[in-house]
Amino acid sequence: MNSVIDTITGHRSVRKFKDMDLSNEQVEKIVQAAQSASTSSFMQAYSIIGVTDKEKKKKLSLLAGNQSYVENNGHLFIFCADLHRHFTAAEMEGKDISASLETTEKFMVSVIDASLAAQNASIAAESMGLGICYIGGLRNNLPEVCALLNIPERVIPLFALVVGYPDQHTEKKPRIAFNHIYHKNEYKQDMDIYKKELEEYNQVISAYYQERTGNQRSDTWTAQMVGMLEGKSRLYMNEFIKKKKMDLR
Amino acid sequence: MNSVIDTITGHRSVRKFKDMDLSNEQVEKIVQAAQSASTSSFMQAYSIIGVTDKEKKKKLSLLAGNQSYVENNGHLFIFCADLHRHFTAAEMEGKDISASLETTEKFMVSVIDASLAAQNASIAAESMGLGICYIGGLRNNLPEVCALLNIPERVIPLFALVVGYPDQHTEKKPRIAFNHIYHKNEYKQDMDIYKKELEEYNQVISAYYQERTGNQRSDTWTAQMVGMLEGKSRLYMNEFIKKKKMDLR
Numbered sequence: 001m002n003s004v005i006d007t008i009t010g011h012r013s014v015r016k017f018k019d020m021d022l023s024n025e026q027v028e029k030i031v032q033a034a035q036s037a038s039t040s041s042f043m044q045a046y047s048i049i050g051v052t053d054k055e056k057k058k059k060l061s062l063l064a065g066n067q068s069y070v071e072n073n074g075h076l077f078i079f080c081a082d083l084h085r086h087f088t089a090a091e092m093e094g095k096d097i098s099a100s101l102e103t104t105e106k107f108m109v110s111v112i113d114a115s116l117a118a119q120n121a122s123i124a125a126e127s128m129g130l131g132i133c134y135i136g137g138l139r140n141n142l143p144e145v146c147a148l149l150n151i152p153e154r155v156i157p158l159f160a161l162v163v164g165y166p167d168q169h170t171e172k173k174p175r176i177a178f179n180h181i182y183h184k185n186e187y188k189q190d191m192d193i194y195k196k197e198l199e200e201y202n203q204v205i206s207a208y209y210q211e212r213t214g215n216q217r218s219d220t221w222t223a224q225m226v227g228m229l230e231g232k233s234r235l236y237m238n239e240f241i242k243k244k245k246m247d248l249r
Numbered sequence: 250m251n252s253v254i255d256t257i258t259g260h261r262s263v264r265k266f267k268d269m270d271l272s273n274e275q276v277e278k279i280v281q282a283a284q285s286a287s288t289s290s291f292m293q294a295y296s297i298i299g300v301t302d303k304e305k306k307k308k309l310s311l312l313a314g315n316q317s318y319v320e321n322n323g324h325l326f327i328f329c330a331d332l333h334r335h336f337t338a339a340e341m342e343g344k345d346i347s348a349s350l351e352t353t354e355k356f357m358v359s360v361i362d363a364s365l366a367a368q369n370a371s372i373a374a375e376s377m378g379l380g381i382c383y384i385g386g387l388r389n390n391l392p393e394v395c396a397l398l399n400i401p402e403r404v405i406p407l408f409a410l411v412v413g414y415p416d417q418h419t420e421k422k423p424r425i426a427f428n429h430i431y432h433k434n435e436y437k438q439d440m441d442i443y444k445k446e447l448e449e450y451n452q453v454i455s456a457y458y459q460e461r462t463g464n465q466r467s468d469t470w471t472a473q474m475v476g477m478l479e480g481k482s483r484l485y486m487n488e489f490i491k492k493k494k495m496d497l498r
Contacts, residue, residue, distance in 0.1 A: 004253050004376030008282045008369050031431050033257045035424040037368060038383045041477055042470075044425050049432045056434060080436075085425075085447070086478060089471035092444060097478040104490055105388065105483035108360060112407060115364030119286060120257050123372055127253030134287045139354065150435040158361060175284040176293050182280050183298045185305060186399040187329075195341060198334070221291075222338035228290055229335060229346040234354035238498050241353055247496070249487050 007127045012172055014131025015069045017164030021052075022075040026128060030077070030163065033124030034117035043086065045106075046114035048121075049078040049149055049157075056148060063144050064137035064160065074130065074164025078138065078145075079118040081110035083154040083246065098245070101154060107247035114158050121161060131166035134159050139234055153245050171212065174204050176221075198222055256376045261421055263380025264318045266413030270301075271324040275377060279326070279412065282373030283366035292335065294355075295363035297370075298327040298398055298406075305397060312393050313386035313409065323379065323413025327387065327394075328367045330359035332403040332495065347494070350403060356496035363407050370410060380415035383408050388483055402494050420461065423453050425470075447471055 022030075031048060039045070051057055052075070061071035070076065083101045090097040100106060122132045138145060138160045145157050175181070180188075180197040188194050202220035209217040219227075241247045271279075280297060288294070300306055301324070310320035319325065332350045339346040349355060371381045387394060387409045394406050424430070429437075429446040437443050451469035458466040468476075490496045 002376050003251075004256050005278060005282055005373050007253050008373055009285045011285050011287070013287060027431075028427060029254060031427055033254055035427075035430060036258045036260050036421075038260070038262060038371070038381075040383070040385045042422065043474065044430070047430055047432060047436070049434070049436060051434055053434045086474050088440070088444060089447060090475045090478070092447065092471050093475040095475050095479060097475060100478045100481045103481060103484060104487040104496070106478075108388075108407070108486070109385070111357060111360045112364045115361045116368045119365045119368035120372070122287070123369070124254050124257055127251050132287075134289070136289045136358070139357075148435075150438055152436060155436065158357070172285075173291065178277060178280055178284075181284060181293070181296055182276075183296060185298070185300055185302045186397075187296070187298060187401060187404065189399055191337070195337060198338060198341065222341050225292065225335050226339045226342040226344050226346060229339070229349045229355075230344060232349045232352060235352060235498075237357070238353040238496075247353070247487075249484075 008123060011126060012170040013133040014166045014168060014170060015133055016168040017069060017073045017131065017162070018167045019072070020074055020165050022163060027075055029128070030121045030124050034121040037116040037120045039113050039116070040109045043109060043113060045082055045086070045110035046117050047080045047082040047155065049080065051076040051078060059148055060138070060145065060160070063141040064135050065140055067135065067137060069133060069162055070135055070160060073162040077121065077161040077163065078149070078157050079114045079159060079161060080151065081107070081114045081156045081158055081246070083110055084152050087154055102245055102248040104247050104249070107241070110246070111158060118159070118161055125163045130163050133162050135162060139237070142240055156241060156244055156246060174208055176201050257372060260375060261419040262382040263413070263415045263417060263419060264382055265417040266318065266322045266380065266411070267416045268321070269323055269414050271412060276324060278377070279370045279373050283370040286365040286369045288362050288365070289358045292358060292362060294331055294335070294359035295366055296329045296331040296404065298329065300325045300327060300398070308397055309387070309394065309409070312390040313384050314389055316384065316386060318382060318411055319384055319409060322411040326370065326410040326412065327398070327406050328363045328408060328410060329400065330356070330363045330405045330407055330495070332359055333401050336403055351494055351497040353496050353498070356490070359495070360407060367408070367410055374412045379412050382411050384411060388486070391489055405490060405493055405495060423457055425450050
């Protein structure tokens with residue numbers, strides 16, 4: 001189609017990187033791309049922490065579930081939902097807007113703003129021949145992450161983005177069919193069709209795993225999701241977010 | 250740098266479109282781009298509703314604060330955080346995972362997944378010469394939006410994305426400086442420097458408005474934010490999300 005769409009649709013997560021750091025220019029380009037994303041009411045309700053300190057990267061790697069690529073990569077970005085900036089702005093203006101900042105609506109704004117910025121960063125990095133992987137495992141231990149990086153109230157680290165020169169070739173996993181993810185004029189009402197579409201997707205995923213593992217693995221998408229979701233994870237999150245003075249009411 | 254980064258950094262929101270619909274091929278390319286984004290644990294926890302029905306678009310435009318470009322555009326996408334699919338998957342597997350789906354963690358996953366997908370869609374659209382605008386105003390009236398589009402429990406419309414052939418040229422608003430949004434190895438601790446950076450940004454924004462309006466407007470970023478945030482908006486959100494069986498615990 002065009003090189004932008006080729007970059008976007010060519011995305012694969014990369015979990016093994018060459019031992020080469022990103023240059024300052026690369027980091028700046030990636031952050032500039034992040035900042036070019038749309039932002040709700042111009043709030044720019046996020047921050048990015050770039051971690052290069054080796055000891056901190058090692059600790060973050062352990063906190064995120066001992067994933068070696070959190071330590072070994074070209075650069076580690078942490079994307080945070082951030083309303084601390086707005087709280088400070090209000091202080092500078094001699095006002096108190098904490099009640100507004102503590103609403104679920106503003107929490108959502110900050111999560112959305114940070115995510116839009118992160119995806120721009122990802123695409124920009126991939127366009128430069130770099131590989132990326134989102135690290136949701138960072139949310140395993142957010143209190144420790146916040147202590148390690150001195151993160152104040154009203155700031156929530158959402159995920160890390162590791163970036164670097166790829167040292168592996170990975171495959172694209174087939175996504176849910178267009179007809180299932182995309183609804184026309186209303187959310188699909190016929191649950192028989194809805195389930196049939198998921199069954200068809202199960203066959204696609206099962207065939208993908210079979211081919212990839214020489215028939216060692218053949219699980220379906222629904223079985224995979226339900227197996228994973230039966231284990232309730234990160235149950236501290238609700239209380240943690242509230243302690244950070246977000247999503248309170 | 251390269252055409253991908255040029256597309257990303259060249260982003261401007263477009264709020265006036267020519268009277269031309271997107272083709273099915275364009276819609277499919279945009280959704281395919283959205284689906285190529287990373288997704289937490291392969292959950293793909295979002296849905297996209299494409300609204301072409303003229304009556305529904307008119308109603309959505311009114312619900313979103315009477316913004317004409319919500320009605321008049323090439324295509325209207327609504328991005329939803331979606332855990333209904335996973336609830337259904339569990340039904341198909343004879344399991345109950347509702348307690349897991351009701352956690353704040355899974356709410357965050359669905360908001361992040363939907364946002365990453367939306368930003369890919371935006372960049373893809375812009376790479377095709379189309380303009381885009383996010384419509385957070387959709388969150389003014391989510392119960393009505395859900396009723397209009399028959400949206401089930403565990404699905405939250407987060408924002409609309411209007412796409413079309415631009416019929417205006419808009420300017421880029423200067424973003425917060427790199428040094429302020431980007432923190433090195435820890436969140437910036439010196440509040441004097443932090444505030445000084447915001448004051449410097451205030452001057453940039455004030456000069457931008459002055460030049461753009463012939464000195465009719467000169468408000469700073471902190472004043473603009475605080476003025477906007479003093480009005481607590483969308484206070485129903487917390488209760489609404491919980492009624493949808495998300496972010497409960």
